Amino acid sequence: xxxxxxxxxxxxxxxxxxxxxxxxxxxxxxxxxxxxxxxxxxxxxxxxxxxxxxxxxxxxxxxxxxxxxxxxxxxxxxxxxxxxxxxxxxxxxxxxxxxxxxxxxxxxxxxxxxxxxxxxxxxxxxxxxxxxxxxxxxxxxxxxxxxxxxxxxxxxxxxxxxxxxxxxxxxxxxxxxxxxxxxxxxxxxxxxxxxxxxxxxxxxxxxxxxxxxxxxxxxxxxxxxxxxx
Amino acid sequence: xxxxxxxxxxxxxxxxxxxxxxxxxxxxxxxxxxxxxxxxxxxxxxxxxxxxxxxxxxxxxxxxxxxxxxxxxxxxxxxxxxxxxxxxxxxxxxxxxxxxxxxxxxxxxxxxxxxxxxxxxxxxxxxxxxxxxxxxxxxxxxxxxxxxxxxxxxxxxxxxxxxxxxxxxxxxxxxxxxxxxxxxxxxxxxxxxxxxxxxxxxxxxx
Numbered sequence: 001x002x003x004x005x006x007x008x009x010x011x012x013x014x015x016x017x018x019x020x021x022x023x024x025x026x027x028x029x030x031x032x033x034x035x036x037x038x039x040x041x042x043x044x045x046x047x048x049x050x051x052x053x054x055x056x057x058x059x060x061x062x063x064x065x066x067x068x069x070x071x072x073x074x075x076x077x078x079x080x081x082x083x084x085x086x087x088x089x090x091x092x093x094x095x096x097x098x099x100x101x102x103x104x105x106x107x108x109x110x111x112x113x114x115x116x117x118x119x120x121x122x123x124x125x126x127x128x129x130x131x132x133x134x135x136x137x138x139x140x141x142x143x144x145x146x147x148x149x150x151x152x153x154x155x156x157x158x159x160x161x162x163x164x165x166x167x168x169x170x171x172x173x174x175x176x177x178x179x180x181x182x183x184x185x186x187x188x189x190x191x192x193x194x195x196x197x198x199x200x201x202x203x204x205x206x207x208x209x210x211x212x213x214x215x216x217x218x219x220x221x222x223x224x225x226x227x228x229x
Numbered sequence: 230x231x232x233x234x235x236x237x238x239x240x241x242x243x244x245x246x247x248x249x250x251x252x253x254x255x256x257x258x259x260x261x262x263x264x265x266x267x268x269x270x271x272x273x274x275x276x277x278x279x280x281x282x283x284x285x286x287x288x289x290x291x292x293x294x295x296x297x298x299x300x301x302x303x304x305x306x307x308x309x310x311x312x313x314x315x316x317x318x319x320x321x322x323x324x325x326x327x328x329x330x331x332x333x334x335x336x337x338x339x340x341x342x343x344x345x346x347x348x349x350x351x352x353x354x355x356x357x358x359x360x361x362x363x364x365x366x367x368x369x370x371x372x373x374x375x376x377x378x379x380x381x382x383x384x385x386x387x388x389x390x391x392x393x394x395x396x397x398x399x400x401x402x403x404x405x406x407x408x409x410x411x412x413x414x415x416x417x418x419x420x421x422x423x424x425x426x427x428x429x430x431x432x433x434x435x
Binding site: 073 | 274290293294295297298301302305306309312313316317320321323
């Protein structure tokens with residue numbers, strides 16, 4: 001009596017498992033196929049997005065309605081990319097490609113919820129900031145997410161790069177309205193974690209990149225980088 | 230006979246049992262993506278695609294899917310279509326993909342879709358399921374576009390990015406922010422339900 005019934009149950013369960021397996025296999029295959037077909041396009045889109053940001057922080061005027069192709073051309077014309085020792089440096093040039101307008105380098109570090117990615121540009125003498133932009137993060141919209149707002153990014157522009165204090169901080173984020181020294185900037189109210197993260201990743205990136213870029217300068221390998229004389 | 234039924238299935242989803250103002254489903258995305266008409270349109274089209282395709286797939290598989298694992302199967306189907314939409318947006322409309330942010334991925338958890346699969350598609354054949362999907366999807370999209378129309382008009386003074394308000398117009402900042410969506414959605418539900426109430430009365434009298 002029990003035998004056939006149990007057998008039937010086992011068959012049903014087995015069918016469920018096989019059915020689910022086949023279905024999952026089928027849908028995964030379809031999704032993978034579509035992903036593969038579009039992967040190149042998506043990579044190019046992201047590349048162009050980054051190129052637009054690099055041009056922007058270097059102070060190159062990029063009209064908002066410009067086509068993707070034009071951005072690639074512009075980037076190729078005005079920016080030289082150098083990847084060495086695990087670091088990436090973008091050198092921005094004037095339109096006639098003769099004089100250096102600044103250096104840009106990536107910013108990366110933990111925020112409150114996840115990693116924050118950004119780009120910072122400094123002038124050829126490495127004395128002040130040209131611009132900064134954060135382009136990928138998982139911070140709370142309306143709180144930490146405000147790091148991408150213009151008022152926050154604009155605070156950095158034109159600030160001098162002088163390490164201060166015991167910790168050799170280039171920038172400190174302090175509660176809004178409390179800034180006294182030139183390198184103290186407004187933090188974001190309600191997003192202390194994000195503000196601390198940004199402060200840390202900006203300072204660490206500067207401490208890491210400035211000597212590295214300067215090393216290049218001393219060796220005289222960068223054209224247009226020696227303006228002092 | 231079949232004709233009348235088809236039409237009523239569509240109308241039910243679009244109006245009589247509209248997912249947003251009748252069932253109050255999909256509110257999360259309704260609040261999040263309605264600040265600009267273009268974003269809302271893309272979101273609406275994405276949802277129409279996902280709900281229709283999911284409904285059709287669930288309907289095709291309805292006789293062989295074991296009842297015990299049907300939820301798992303539905304989730305798999307919905308998730309696959311959502312990822313397809315997400316990839317397509319990233320590849321062809323990157324700006325809108327960024328603006329919609331996580332909300333495209335979150336279509337997976339949009340109650341409207343699983344609701345339609347559970348309530349309709351798993352017990353009905355292909356054609357009615359297709360209509361039900363289109364109807365519910367359009368019902369969602371129409372309400373969202375109504376909300377977005379007023380939010381963009383008052384918040385930015387534009388429609389689909391084209392400036393329509395005169396120079397002297399002061400933008401209503403609240404309409405750009407999430408609370409503006411709450412107010413607008415509340416007003417829309419209030420207005421359409423007031424009309425709906427009249428319809429219901431008329432039906433009862435008949």
